[in-house]
Amino acid sequence: MKPTDIRDPEFFHRVIDCQYACPAHTPVPEYIRLIAQGRYDEAYLINWESNVFPGVLGRTCDRPCEPACRRGRVDEEPVAICRLKRVAADYRNEERIRARLPKAHRRKNGKKVALVGAGPASLTVARDLAPLGYELHLFDDQAKAGGFMRSQIPAFRLPEEVLDTEVGYILELGVVTHFKRYVESLRELLEADYDAIFVGTGAPRGRDLKNLPGRKEADPYVHIGIEWLASVAFGHVESIAKRVIVLGGGNTAMDCCRTARRLGGEDVKVIVRSPFAEMKASPWEKEDAMNEGIPIIDNHVPKEFVVENGRLVGMRFEKVRAVYDDEGRRSLVPTGEPPAFYPCDEVIIAIGQENAFPWIERDVGVVFDKWGLPVLDKETFQSTNPKVFFGGDAAFGPANIITAVAHGHQAAISIHLFLSGRSVHDRPPPQVNLVSQKMGIHEWSYDNEVDDDDRYRVPHADLEVALRDRRVEVELGFDPATAYREAERCLNCDVQTVFTAERCIECDACVDICPTDCINFVEDEEDEAALRKKLRAPADNLDQPLYVGGPLKTGRIMVKDENVCLHCGLCAERCPTAAWDMQKFLYNVTKAAPLCSL
Amino acid sequence: MTYIRPNFRHPALPRNELGYTRRDYEGALSTLCAGCGHDSVSGAIIQACFELAIPPHRVGKLSGIGCSSKTPTYFLGRSHGFNTVHGRMPSVATGAALANRELVYIGVSGDGDTASIGLGQFAHVIRRNLDMLYIVENNGCYGLTKGQDSATADVGSASKKGVPNPYPPIDLCAMALDLGATFVARSFSGDKRQLVPLIKAGIAHRGFAFIDVISPCVTFNNTPQSTKSYDYVREHLASTGTLDFVPVRQEITADYEAGYTEEVTLHDGSVIHLYKEPDLDVHDRHAALRAIREHKEAGRILTGLLYVDPDSADLHEVLQTVKTPLRDLTAKELCPGSRALDAINASKR
Ligand SMILES: Cc1cc2nc3c(=O)[nH]c(=O)nc-3n(C[C@H](O)[C@H](O)[C@H](O)COP(=O)(O)OP(=O)(O)OC[C@H]3O[C@@H](n4cnc5c(N)ncnc54)[C@H](O)[C@@H]3O)c2cc1C
Ligand SMILES: Cc1ncc(C[n+]2csc(CCOP(=O)(O)OP(=O)(O)O)c2C)c(N)n1
Ligand code: SF4
Ligand code: SF4
Ligand code: SF4
Ligand SMILES: [Mg+2]
Numbered sequence: 018m019k020p021t022d023i024r025d026p027e028f029f030h031r032v033i034d035c036q037y038a039c040p041a042h043t044p045v046p047e048y049i050r051l052i053a054q055g056r057y058d059e060a061y062l063i064n065w066e067s068n069v070f071p072g073v074l075g076r077t078c079d080r081p082c083e084p085a086c087r088r089g090r091v092d093e094e095p096v097a098i099c100r101l102k103r104v105a106a107d108y109r110n111e112e113r114i115r116a117r118l119p120k121a122h123r124r125k126n127g128k129k130v131a132l133v134g135a136g137p138a139s140l141t142v143a144r145d146l147a148p149l150g151y152e153l154h155l156f157d158d159q160a161k162a163g164g165f166m167r168s169q170i171p172a173f174r175l176p177e178e179v180l181d182t183e184v185g186y187i188l189e190l191g192v193v194t195h196f197k198r199y200v201e202s203l204r205e206l207l208e209a210d211y212d213a214i215f216v217g218t219g220a221p222r223g224r225d226l227k228n229l230p231g232r233k234e235a236d237p238y239v240h241i242g243i244e245w246l247a248s249v250a251f252g253h254v255e256s257i258a259k260r261v262i263v264l265g266g267g268n269t270a271m272d273c274c275r276t277a278r279r280l281g282g283e284d285v286k287v288i289v290r291s292p293f294a295e296m297k298a299s300p301w302e303k304e305d306a307m308n309e310g311i312p313i314i315d316n317h318v319p320k321e322f323v324v325e326n327g328r329l330v331g332m333r334f335e336k337v338r339a340v341y342d343d344e345g346r347r348s349l350v351p352t353g354e355p356p357a358f359y360p361c362d363e364v365i366i367a368i369g370q371e372n373a374f375p376w377i378e379r380d381v382g383v384v385f386d387k388w389g390l391p392v393l394d395k396e397t398f399q400s401t402n403p404k405v406f407f408g409g410d411a412a413f414g415p416a417n418i419i420t421a422v423a424h425g426h427q428a429a430i431s432i433h434l435f436l437s438g439r440s441v442h443d444r445p446p447p448q449v450n451l452v453s454q455k456m457g458i459h460e461w462s463y464d465n466e467v468d469d470d471d472r473y474r475v476p477h478a479d480l481e482v483a484l485r486d487r488r489v490e491v492e493l494g495f496d497p498a499t500a501y502r503e504a505e506r507c508l509n510c511d512v513q514t515v516f517t518a519e520r521c522i523e524c525d526a527c528v529d530i531c532p533t534d535c536i537n538f539v540e541d542e543e544d545e546a547a548l549r550k551k552l553r554a555p556a557d558n559l560d561q562p563l564y565v566g567g568p569l570k571t572g573r574i575m576v577k578d579e580n581v582c583l584h585c586g587l588c589a590e591r592c593p594t595a596a597w598d599m600q601k602f603l604y605n606v607t608k609a610a611p612l613c614s615l
Numbered sequence: 616m617t618y619i620r621p622n623f624r625h626p627a628l629p630r631n632e633l634g635y636t637r638r639d640y641e642g643a644l645s646t647l648c649a650g651c652g653h654d655s656v657s658g659a660i661i662q663a664c665f666e667l668a669i670p671p672h673r674v675g676k677l678s679g680i681g682c683s684s685k686t687p688t689y690f691l692g693r694s695h696g697f698n699t700v701h702g703r704m705p706s707v708a709t710g711a712a713l714a715n716r717e718l719v720y721i722g723v724s725g726d727g728d729t730a731s732i733g734l735g736q737f738a739h740v741i742r743r744n745l746d747m748l749y750i751v752e753n754n755g756c757y758g759l760t761k762g763q764d765s766a767t768a769d770v771g772s773a774s775k776k777g778v779p780n781p782y783p784p785i786d787l788c789a790m791a792l793d794l795g796a797t798f799v800a801r802s803f804s805g806d807k808r809q810l811v812p813l814i815k816a817g818i819a820h821r822g823f824a825f826i827d828v829i830s831p832c833v834t835f836n837n838t839p840q841s842t843k844s845y846d847y848v849r850e851h852l853a854s855t856g857t858l859d860f861v862p863v864r865q866e867i868t869a870d871y872e873a874g875y876t877e878e879v880t881l882h883d884g885s886v887i888h889l890y891k892e893p894d895l896d897v898h899d900r901h902a903a904l905r906a907i908r909e910h911k912e913a914g915r916i917l918t919g920l921l922y923v924d925p926d927s928a929d930l931h932e933v934l935q936t937v938k939t940p941l942r943d944l945t946a947k948e949l950c951p952g953s954r955a956l957d958a959i960n961a962s963k964r
Contacts, residue, residue, distance in 0.1 A: 524804075525654075555627040570846075581625055583623055587620065587621075591650065593833045
């Protein structure tokens with residue numbers, strides 16, 4: 018095997034599981050250490066630079082980082098990364114943060130960019146481009162910026178002030194806003210004097226069950242989930258009947274049922290086609306809903322709205338079970354039992370959203386594929402009309418906030434390259450830094466001791482109080498002392514074990530000391546699969562790289578399976594020749610402009 | 616700052632027949648110098664006991680004084696242990712083995728502890744063929760007392776102090792062979808592939824099993840002028856061939872390489888497979904002595920299994936002790952009463 022080239026930044030990046038899994042590649046362990054040190058402002062700014070909405074995301078992020086977290090592979094549960102992000106937001110000093118944020122650019126660069134839709138994608142583009150002097154025009158049909166973060170995510174998960182503050186940081190950079198303005202025509206924008214256009218209009222159409230018997234007759238009692246949530250958010254709907262059925266198994270369904278409980282729904286049920294375990298909603302969302310007394314009834318396919326005397330009285334369902342073919346594809350097969358009837362007064366349909374671009378003419382050079390999505394370059398987000406860029410849910414279909422942010426960063430770079438007359442493919446490499454943490458034989462400038470603590474739970478508001486008012490936030494966040502304990506659970510996976518083959522005398526000390534059997538000295542093999550079979554402990558997690566060093570004096574090679582390395586530094590402490598060293602690897606996705614000094 | 620080993624372990628570690636992982640055979644975190652060969656020997660003992668699926672509480676580990684003699688603290692944390700006075704491990708081991716013949720006895724000593732102050736005890740424990748594994752972690756110096764040349768240092772070899780050693784060395788394997796040891800091997804701490812099966816065979820062997828393990832002292836005796844440094848030993852290694860140990864319980868179908876040239880069946884039915892390159896008859900004591908000397912003259916260190924006599928009578932057999940461990944005998948068995956005494960006396964008249 019070829020020795021690992023650690024100069025390739027992606028090698029060590031991959032070892033930092035959480036950061037690698039984060040669509041915006043937030044330097045997670047770096048901010049977690051800062052939280053442990055009580056340096057909340059710096060922790061906040063690191064987040065702000067990467068993910069733009071730390072306070073929002075610290076409450077609502079889909080957190081792909083957590084299932085990826087290495088701690089989850091050696092301990093029962095991963096680090097509560099997302100809730101630690103909120104800690105940085107909760108305890109930051111607002112005044113000091115404002116002083117360190119970039120200011121509106123005084124001299125404009127003469128280029129004008131239109132941003133359609135004011136969700137997280139457009140807001141990210143705005144933030145990244147503003148410091149470069151662009152004149153930014155933000156359009157949205159709502160009265161305020163935030164997109165779905167404002168209209169969809171209920172206040173009991175995301176207080177409005179939190180959103181207002183973080184949206185404010187961006188708008189204060191000198192963005193020209195055009196609210197309550199639905200953009201009717203892309204052609205019009207193209208004909209106006211914009212140098213580039215970013216489309217961040219999301220996936221605004223909720224799916225319906227148009228063809229289900231009784232749907233038309235039941236219409237006054239049936240709501241489309243995202244429309245209903247927006248009406249609640251904007252105060253147009255303030256109550257619901259006592260018996261409510263929510264159809265669907267995603268996060269929207271969870272928000273609908275929990276909102277219904279707060280607006281007067283007493284008997285609220287979620288009824289979903291798929292088996293419970295395969296529902297799209299995150300496990301914690303399901304848990305929260307069930308904690309609020311909402312049963313989730315799975316394996317039920319809606320068949321009919323039952324209307325009597327013009328009133329909806331309930332719904333009929335067919336019971337099914339999941340059957341899988343050889344390739345693991347699922348089909349829902351009727352069990353043959355008689356249909357189940359559930360009485361109800363109102364129904365909320367939360368079975369997914371679709372993209373819709375009624376305002377984009379099909380002859381302005383933006384080509385759409387057969388699914389109605391724009392044809393884009395996956396790296397640059399440029400459409401087939403070089404002036405038009407897409408991002409967020411509008412680009413590849415509904416995802417989440419952090420994905421919209423990640424798109425926004427890349428689209429901003431593309432727009433900047435495009436308007437500077439450079440190739441949009443001329444992407445800047447990430448900024449990286451690798452520094453030894455050694456201070457003494459047993460001393461490192463990071464806390465290398467591995468704590469045994471189980472994951473800490475975030476306290477919740479009293480259920481009765483929470484159900485009385487839809488604006489009462491349910492999760493209360495960690496107090497600083499608990500935040501410290503939780504932060505100490507982080508394994509510091511960004512502090513890398515760096516191997517210098519020339520120094521190794523093959524004494525085996527590192528092999529013997531390593532608590533998780535990562536390190537091996539073995540005869541070389543042609544391919545990785547053969548090498549994996551020879552290691553001390555099973556190396557069958559193929560998502561995790563092998564670090565290969567050598568050949569050494571005996572002709573053997575060093576092979577480290579990165580999978581469950583605790584980054585404890587014991588190998589480096591035990592190595593007599595400092596062939597191992599613990600070095601902190603900072604990896605930052607380059608943004609369109611430098612933002613704040615850290 | 617850590618002197619604490621994390622408690623997390625690889626989630627998919629293999630388990631032995633007892634359901635234990637290798638980690639259940641660990642001891643406390645070593646306080647020896649980073650890179651000390653002795654820690655590797657501890658690692659090999661852990662591996663061997665794990666693979667043999669020995670219940671940790673069925674092991675007695677004994678040692679004298681020295682860095683090497685400290686190591687029983689760093690392996691088999693759930694076994695019985697005794698750190699004796701410098702050079703006196705054999706007599707305590709003899710007492711322990713007589714009192715409870717049911718434990719597996721592993722003695723760990725140093726070249727100072729064995730070849731200097733303990734030479735007398737060493738000679739006698741060999742003669743008595745005590746059923747134990749005796750490992751010397753041989754670094755050619757007194758590590759614990761800051762690296763003075765030991766009695767196994769070669770002439771001309773110089774430690775960190777830089778003064779060449781003027782005295783001829785004691786070859787502990789040759790001495791053990793001479794005194795009638797029934798299992799003699801030499802190995803290198805940096806070669807676990809050889810050392811682990813040797814330890815397993817030594818444990819399975821009935822009678823006195825001796826392994827001289829060259830185990831470099833990184834701090835005081837890993838110099839370019841030393842003949843016990845990592846580099847020197849690696850460059851001058853010769854081997855009697857590789858070996859595998861096949862325990863009784865295991866079917867021979869396991870993934871042991873084919874093509875062994877000799878099979879030695881030990882007293883308990885377990886088997887050593889030898890894959891020999893230079894031809895050495897491991898049942899010929901003289902041949903072993905000759906091979907050691909010839910290699911030495913050629914400037915090489917001969918490692919591997921040198922000699923084994925699987926069917927020797929160990930101390931218990933020689934003394935005809937009862938099968939029940941002495942410590943389990945009660946007053947009833949030990950004082951059979953006046954009638955029995957009368958009978959014995961009558962038989963002597
Ligand atoms: C109920 C629900 C709960 C969710 N909860 C979470 C969560 O907890 N965590 C998470 O990460 N994600 C969540 N999501 C997903 C998340 O909200 C979206 O993925 C994200 O907001 C997409 O961002 P965006 O910038 O692409 O567009 P959006 O946030 O959708 O914003 C688009 C904006 O453009 C406006 N617009 C559309 N067309 C036009 C036009 N022609 N002219 C002017 N304005 C227009 C829309 O009104 C909207 O304000 C949730 C989604 C829903 C439906
Ligand atoms: C009776 C007695 N004499 C002398 C000493 C001092 N002493 C301690 S360890 C040691 C030598 C140890 O050498 P070795 O057995 O080779 O162990 P190493 O440290 O090299 O592993 C000596 C002389 C002692 N502890 N007790
Ligand atoms: S332990 Fe810490 S650094 Fe490692 S993956 Fe988890 S959060 Fe990231
Ligand atoms: S830092 Fe070194 S000793 Fe610790 S787990 Fe990783 S490889 Fe093993
Ligand atoms: S501890 Fe250092 S010198 Fe020894 S084998 Fe490991 S890397 Fe090599
Ligand atoms: Mg010594």
